[in-house]
Amino acid sequence: MQRERVADDVFVFTSDLYAQVTAGVVVTSEGAVVIDTLAYPEETLAMRRFIENRLGTSVRYVINTHYHADHTTGTCFFKGARVVAHARCRTLLDTRGRGSLQKVKASAPEMRDVELVLPDIVFPDGAISLHVGNKTFNMWSTPGHSSDSIVCLIKEDRILFAADTIMPVPFFVDGSYDEMVASLQSLRNGNYENVIQGHGEIVLRGEVEERLQSDIDYLMALREAVDQALVGTSPERALEAIDIESCGKSRILLNGMAAQLHRQNVMTLAAQRREIMPLSS
Numbered sequence: 551m552q553r554e555r556v557a558d559d560v561f562v563f564t565s566d567l568y569a570q571v572t573a574g575v576v577v578t579s580e581g582a583v584v585i586d587t588l589a590y591p592e593e594t595l596a597m598r599r600f601i602e603n604r605l606g607t608s609v610r611y612v613i614n615t616h617y618h619a620d621h622t623t624g625t626c627f628f629k630g631a632r633v634v635a636h637a638r639c640r641t642l643l644d645t646r647g648r649g650s651l652q653k654v655k656a657s658a659p660e661m662r663d664v665e666l667v668l669p670d671i672v673f674p675d676g677a678i679s680l681h682v683g684n685k686t687f688n689m690w691s692t693p694g695h696s697s698d699s700i701v702c703l704i705k706e707d708r709i710l711f712a713a714d715t716i717m718p719v720p721f722f723v724d725g726s727y728d729e730m731v732a733s734l735q736s737l738r739n740g741n742y743e744n745v746i747q748g749h750g751e752i753v754l755r756g757e758v759e760e761r762l763q764s765d766i767d768y769l770m771a772l773r774e775a776v777d778q779a780l781v782g783t784s785p786e787r788a789l790e791a792i793d794i795e796s797c798g799k800s801r802i803l804l805n806g807m808a809a810q811l812h813r814q815n816v817m818t819l820a821a822q823r824r825e826i827m828p829l830s831s
């Protein structure tokens with residue numbers, strides 16, 4: 551696990567064990583706020599030790615940016631904290647999350663102490679502000695990666711925890727392509743000091759706009775390539791041939807996982823486009 555201090559009171563933790571997933575800790579004058587947890591208990595517990603022993607404080611709130619297990623399984627290690635999320639995050643954790651946790655616990659002994667925690671403060675589509683001591687957490691819905699995705703801006707520091715709305719490769723397989731594009735567009739011109747993506751390296755101030763453009767360009771190129779493949783004579787072969795580089799992203803991102811994510815994007819988008827495109831003759 552890597553730890554970086556991005557502002558006086560803001561820390562980012564990045565997993566060495568699972569897909570460079572990130573989590574944040576913001577220290578306020580009235581305790582700490584955790585934004586997402588890490589996928590494996592040992593890393594979330596190391597984060598907690600840092601908060602308690604090194605920062606000398608305790609966690610009052612945990613924010614779940616969306617229900618996916620790699621971001622939420624550690625919530626249970628912050629007993630007594632209130633948990634904030636989108637309303638759909640609670641529903642999805644209670645259904646899909648509950649089912650997949652049971653399966654994971656049965657096959658992975660290191661996950662045996664994980665318990666499902668449902669958020670107790672939820673908000674519908676739109677925005678909410680949480681005031682804790684001297685810090686303000688502005689959260690709003692940014693569907694696309696998943697229907698319950700939110701981002702969280704630390705207002706005083708202008709640090710945006712973008713979660714999986716910004717990943718090295720935009721990934722919408724559990725969400726919606728159109729909403730992904732719209733959510734990325736909506737993050738433009740935000741004047742952020744740093745953007746913490748859900749996986750991978752921190753995006754620095756000077757790189758943010760270029761990065762959003764690159765993500766939107768990828769999605770545009772992907773749609774064009776998929777549409778072209780679908781009207782050709784052998785669509786399956788043409789879809790197979792759409793590689794990540796031809797859509798403008800590098801395959802080495804996320805230690806090579808990017809190419810797999812891209813492949814899933816291609817198949818998901820092809821299925822969606824087939825439904826709305828007229829059949830070719």
Ligand SMILES: [Zn+2]
Nearest residue numbers: 618620714748
């Ligand atoms: Zn994730």
